[in-house]
Amino acid sequence: MEDNNAAASQNDIYHTLMLSRIGVALLSAISLLALVMYLRQGFALERHQHELQRISQTERERLEQEVRQRTAQLTELTHYLQTAREDERNRLARNLHDDLGALLTSAKLDAARIRSRMVTAGTAPEAMELLAHLVSTLNTGIALGRRIIEDLRPSALGTLGLVATLEILVDEYAENSGLKVHRQLTTVHLHESAELMVYRLVQEALTNISKHAKARQVWVTLSLQDHVVEVGVRDDGAGFDSHTKPASVYGLVGMRYRVEAEGGSLLVVSAPGAGTLIQARIPQSPDRLV
16 A cells, blocks of 8 residues: 555656756747747847848938039039129120220310310310319229129239239229228139139128128238148128128139139138138149149
């Protein structure tokens, strides 16, 4: 009887151990399955993230390429418009010089002949005064025409060079504006179109100072640093917040595009009450590098 009980007890222990082993095996299998599913999900998520990154990178590269193309097109368009505008200015300057200039000069010569005859004939002093006033008006008109022609087409660039032309521009500006203008100009070598761009940039910067800056002093510089030409116009005027967009900022945008069309870059530094600095950096003409 005791042997039977011992055998039954052993059988119960055996069955209990078997059930425990089966439970542990099932639990291990379930855990392994859960781990496999988790890893698969993780791999799938990682592949999805990599795909999203690839798509994002492709889209970013496409957008960057499109931006570069649009920028190149805009730069080319700016260069074309600048050339077209200078051509139109040259045409107007020629018309003023050939037509209006000739008419005014002819009128002045006619007035001189009339004056000579009036003096000979002993004409009344009142008539002589009117004629003198007419001659003075014609002289003023001729001088104004020459100034307009020079503004449209700075002939000094081709004959005197960039430095001398800027000196004339700055000195005339100082005389007309009454501001104290400091200039430090070094001889540099640029292509003809780049020289014209530099002249227009300084001209427009000085005009902006007269319109908006309320400055007392102006500094104009032209120098060469490591084969890069630097031109700067600085004032001690009111300045502006560079983070906002005042009406005058669109003139600066035009400056920037014209500088970039010549392969350069434009820096604008300003703050309220601290004046404004406009500085352009243009590569030196390759055929003049030493």
